[in-house]
Amino acid sequence: MSMFTLNNSYKAVVIGGSAGSFQGVVKILSQLPKGFPLPIIMALHRLKHVRHGFIEALSIKSVVPVVEPDDKEPIKKGGVYLAPANYHLSVELGNNFSLSTEEMMNNSRPAIDITLSTCGYVFKDKLIGILLSGANRDGALGMKHIKDKGGLTIVQEPSECMIETMPKAAMALTSIDHVLKVDQIVEFFKELDKQYK
């Protein structure tokens, strides 16, 4: 029996993470079902002034190559996207990305809240938001936005996180549908994929 009640109406997955999330992200991307149909949009805290290396590191094990989108790049089904260093990543109505160099938010650029909120606004109840390990509160407000628009919310099980501040902040601020370990998130993606076959 599946522990999830799923359907095939979802249009996108958005993932936020900070300190301690890298291994989890690598695991999720390396075990992604072949031909996974939804775009995966990620905002992960990273060094602001190091443009190279991060997508390369993520792509080594990922089933699908990870892309740092250019401004106004269209969002493709099955694409895996990562917010570039020193830019905020938003999605726009009309199914494309936009970048910005606005002030840091929660001490971060990219800010997870910005990516999550704009995804929530555009995809509404067709969105799955996942927040992983991290040392600050960035992402909590974004998760609330997603929930308020009817999306599905998942956080990494705090006991498994290297630093639990981020998922705990989201749990305190809004209702979270599933609190899962990374292995269960991997299973979740597999279950979700089956809905589209």
Place this chain on the structure above:
Amino acid sequence: MQDIDIVDLKRISELIYQKYNYDFRNYAMSSFKRRVQRILDLKKLTIDALIKRLSDVPGFMEEFLDELTVNVTEMFRDPSFWRVMREEIIPAIMLNHKQFKVWHAGCSSGEEVLSMAILLKEMGILGNVQLYATDLDVNIMERAKMATYPIKNMELNEKNYIRFQGAGSLSDYYKEENGMAVFSKDLLANVNFRKQDLVLGEPFNKFDLILCRNVMIYFNQTLQNEVLKKFHESLFKYGYLAIGSKESLIWCDYANRFIVVNNEEKIYKKIKD
């Protein structure tokens, strides 16, 4: 970050256009919304109160514009870009022209034009280059003219300068006064500052190099197209256009009149009139 209705955003951009002749109607929606939300938070206003103030208080527009435009920048942002400028682009321009003109479109608080002045000075050609720095927001340009920045910003700027592999130390160019880094005024002696609206303004000169980095990201694709057309018109044939490292021309109609000179640093060259 509560949600502002798109209808309200349209009311604001329409009002500003009709009453003050600034055109934000084709700005990218998500950042425009965040900017307006930021102003609501800063001034503790509701959206209706903001609209009322914009229509009733003439002096408020300037304040609004100052907060609406994004003025976050740094010196020598993307140091590898500046190395390519020094080692490839400027030498290529100088093959044909001893004297040339550069336009910093959307110069904001001036960190980029100051970086260019330092680069040119280190190449020994600052006196041969006419620099133009323009922005929509005259208040921010006043800051650019002063070339004075909080000393706390200098740590990042100095780091960038070191990665750029400048000739000395960034601190050679400024004096510290009351917590501020005051740059030598000689650097900006050749800079023409002028108010220029990229959206509604017409081309005003011809250039060998235009820098417009991380400005068009605030525009939607329609507007990016129109502004690229103006840049095309403002460039001499074989002139260069530099945009931000994560921007792209490929979605623009005029893209085929340019070739990519450096894809990593997003430097293009006009090859067709």
